[in-house]
Amino acid sequence: MSYIVSHATKWYYDYMLLTYQFKLNPTLEQVIILETWGELLRRHWNYAPGERLDWLRRTRSQIDRCSLVSEPIGEIPNKVDYYTQASDLKLTKELFPGYKNIYADCQQQNLMRLDKAWKRWLLPDKFGNRGGKPRFKKRGDISSFTFLRVNSPKAGAHLTGSTLKLSKIG
Template sequence: MDIPDKFPGYNLQAVELKQTKELFPAYKEIHAEVQQQNLRRKDKSWDRWIKPDKSGKRAGRPRFKKKGEMRSFTFSRINCPLAGANKIEAGVLTLSKIGSMPVIMHRDFLMGLS
């Protein structure tokens, strides 16, 4: 398979998120930070395919996940004043647009820093 010369990068797609939400109203229900993190993941996988590493090898072609395969997402701001309703208290994770869910904390993490 030939590697394309150009592909839309993170910055272009992040700018177009607003238009995407207008075209597909269901995307309004997904937190913007989660959408941005998924765009970063996509951009990273394409970069690994296009650009060789130090030894001159490239990663394989990006494979898109089927429905239900991608079972993780990231919120980079939890318990931060800018995060709004996103917080962890007493083993309960509360995320805006999703709700509350119990979590098991396997290790501590820094809170309030971003």
């Protein structure tokens, strides 16, 4: 099995998006790490839209017309969006130590992808079209993750010659 790592670069002055893809030849230990990251990111993905759908279900009806059968009565939760879920990443790492091994930018990019899909579903574009509801992922559905920065001081990926070093993977 081969692995592909992609890195996107945005050029704002001429609106061009360049993407570099690198084919990886990981060792057996690195394959285990990559598959573990994919599974943990899938679980986090599935939790995040569940949290958003719960918020949506609880806040859709007016308070004097709330269904006693299908909706729980209680405190109305705060709005759930990318920023609240990204701030909860610290708590996630405390509760589930496996997430400490994943590079933080990969987790944030996972949430950003979900946020884009969520906004496409809720908000129509300029033609009035909307996307479908973000789906929950099955095992193996998340097969990629993104390192935003390469060769910068806080980068998770460093490219020197033909060697790509990924943070927490090697």
